[in-house]
Amino acid sequence: MQRRRFLGLTAAGAATAALAPALTACGSEASGATTLKLVAADYGDKPGNSSKKYWDALAREFHEKNSKIKVDVEVYSWNEVDKKVAEMVAAGKAPDLAQIGAYADFAAAGKLYSAEQLLTVPTQADLIASIAKAGEVNRVQYGLPFVGSTRLLFCNKTLFAQAGIAKPPESWDELKAAATKLQSVKGVKMPFGLPLGPEEAPAETMLWMLSGGGGYTDHNGSYTIDSSDNVRTFEWLRDEFVGKGLTGSGDPARTNRQDVFDAFCRGEVGMLHGHPTLMQQATAKGVKYMTAPLPGVKGKAKSTMGVADWMMAFKQNGNREQIGLFLDFVYSTKNVLDFTGQYDLLPVTSSASAQMLGDAKHKDLRQFLEQLENATFYPADKTSWAKVSKDLKEKIGSVVKKGGDPASVLSEIKRDADSQEIAAR
Template sequence: MGKSAVRRRVTVFISMVSAMGVTAALGGCSGGTAATPNATLKLVAADYGDSEANSSQKYWDKLVKEYEKKNPGIEIDVSVYSWNEVDAKVKQMVADGEAPDMAQIGAYADYAAKGQLYEVNQLLSIPVQADFVSRLAEAGEVGRVQYGMPFASSTRLLFYNKELFDEAGLTPPRSWSELAAAARTLKSRGVETPYALPLGPEEAQAETMMWLLSGGDGYTGTIGSYGLDSDQNIATFNWLKNDLVGKGLTGPTPPGKLNRADAFEAFTRGEVGMLNGHPSLMQAAEKRGVEYGMVPMPGVDGRAKATMGVADWMMAFKENGNGEEIGEFLDFVYSKKNVLEFSHEYNLLPVTTSASEAMAADKNDKDLDPFLSELENAELYPVAKTSWAQVSADIKQQIGKAVGPNARPSAVLGSLQQAASAAESSE
């Protein structure tokens, strides 16, 4: 994905009747007046493509053109940026007093906490708001009020190389002990990386959360406060350090220096026996001719209590006062057709119930069934916390040290917990 902004201005029109057949008035009511003619809405969006050929700009261009044919009256200016810069771009725009009307980025809580966002029920028609997958809608709430609208989602499963497993006479692991035993067998047969453990700074917070969940805990406790150094979490990292990393089962690159993208690439070269992955890894492996299988993440003594879910977010800023117009447009964005088209293009899971049901019923999407079935039970990052961005950044930089040769996981997790508690207290 390029680092320069890809911009395109297109004209679309909004009428009194939304794409879902319900007029979107503020407060989620069905009354209201027509959108103000000749207003301009600005949308900043992230790029999910991996090349110019499938840039998200093409998705937005197509969607906006279709909207233009049906609805007269409003201009929409869409700017697409790479994930490396989109969050920072929006942050700077807001700081400069030039907030976009809509932003489709990675986090919403900071803006919600400062009173800068519309509540979702001030924007969307009731049928559209009710269509969000409940688990994702809940993750978009701050103080039980929804500000973040899920835009894209995925869950994670344990991928394994079928050819390597078949040659070794192995079956997919269902517990930690089975995973470690399979890794030992693969190592004895010359597999370079029996289990890839990417705890490098790219996405260490994801691999960490998957393992914490499989160990029976997570980032937060039952009351919602951070609990990174809980007894269960310390036990999880002790096991990783002693039973996987310490036994040489995680490959030649130290986990703290292994990034997720590099682990995925090694899997598509046939060098990795097992790793946690999301739907996009399926297509990448198939392109390279790697046969793979997928199973839920193993837990200590059986299946993990939950899998990790990830969502990206759409939000609407109040600064320009275009709530009604924004709601009309987003009703169209979240139609079943458009949600499905986006999900298919980028190998992601739908964020609405109607699109999820359509995908589950489509035989062409059967390979996504295991991910879909995990979504309702998925645990998401604590994105409603304004402190999460800093805590996540700390985890990315520090957690790899917990499995180093001379490390004490309890000390690393304890240090992270201290920093998390301090960040949480300032929310």
């Protein structure tokens, strides 16, 4: 969801990582039974709702139905799970399954099974097409979407009323006007929360690019990071938003997404870009909010960002059949809904999505679900994306500071991205 990604490793996850016994590389036992190793990301923000509980219960239920297959699970925070998997693979100890943020590097290196090699036809066909396509490298699907999310503009209703703002802004002019009014409301530390810090800078960057009519790539998949639309967007942010104090007194380059979410839940932020999980967090703190499509230059943005987190299966241990059985179980409608419902995320299968749309208890998610089919996703199919994401985390915050140079920084990131693409051919 960036990815999607909350707090540090929970106590439960840390204990599990520290105490879990080392598994053999092959995952097979003398009795003919097989032990699959799954490394997964933690979507919880405290030990009580750690994803470890979900996966352990799912693994037990699967083992009861498939007595010769066990699944051992290690769960890490989003701050470290991708690195952990990369280290395992580099050491020649790849897990059988990884549920993390990116797959393209592993696919390009020939380390992954394709979806066709793993899933039954009904399971593969049930994946929402637009998201499944984002899991392709050279038109072969290696990344299996696990959960999805889209982004909307969140507004604090109480602060809007105090500022005399009648409705959510639809254009940049209205956005700036609303933020200016919020600036004078007592207790507002950030009229608009702008998290360009290392936690999720690529997501915030993409949201602003889309609202300005740009994006990371064009329709052919070529990088357009330094397009005139994108440069204009960050010049506007630098001069008309950050430069006028409308994002608060802090440095956006050092501001992380969860910090802004926490401040919104304390009633200190007027507006921000948010995903479905923020609804749960805000409601728990008694914050009254409303959501709306992203404001664009002259009106509502044509697209919002869609995020998918990925499941992938490594070839190293040769457990293709057992992995496939487990994944068919993971992607059953019930199990998909159990996970997404717990964290207010979006299903990636048509069956679960249809069921969620028809369930009154998930009515707040409908606005996010309705955008999923036409959302714009990260270029996660590119082997260069991991490097681009890293560059954005390190550099994009500088462009909105006084004297920042969006054209130069965006051009530098694009040159590096293109070089990575050429080197990978």
